Amino acid sequence: METTLPVYIDWAAAFLLGSCIVGIIRIVIGPTGADRLTALNLVASQVLALLVLTALKAGSPVYLDVAMVYAVFGFLGILALTRYLAGRREPN
DSSP states (O other): OOOOHHHHHHHHHHHHHHHHHHHHHHHHHOSSHHHHHHHHHHHHHHHHHHHHHHHHHHTOTHHHHHHHHHHHHHHHHHHHHHHHHHHSOOOO
């Protein structure tokens, strides 16, 4: 029995890439800092999912290590940006 897992991985990767493009557009045109921060967090999560899919398709656990480090640095970056935006006032 043949497995169709790589086809589903390719479809999932294509969907994630397309939604990353939508998220990047929201980062560029987002009217507020909160919109941009939410879109940035969304794109970071999608890139993390792409790394996991790449590890699954390639059969290499090295990509999972990269994904874990990326997740930690992404989380710290989002925290830093949140603190920065919290201390800043939005113009009325």
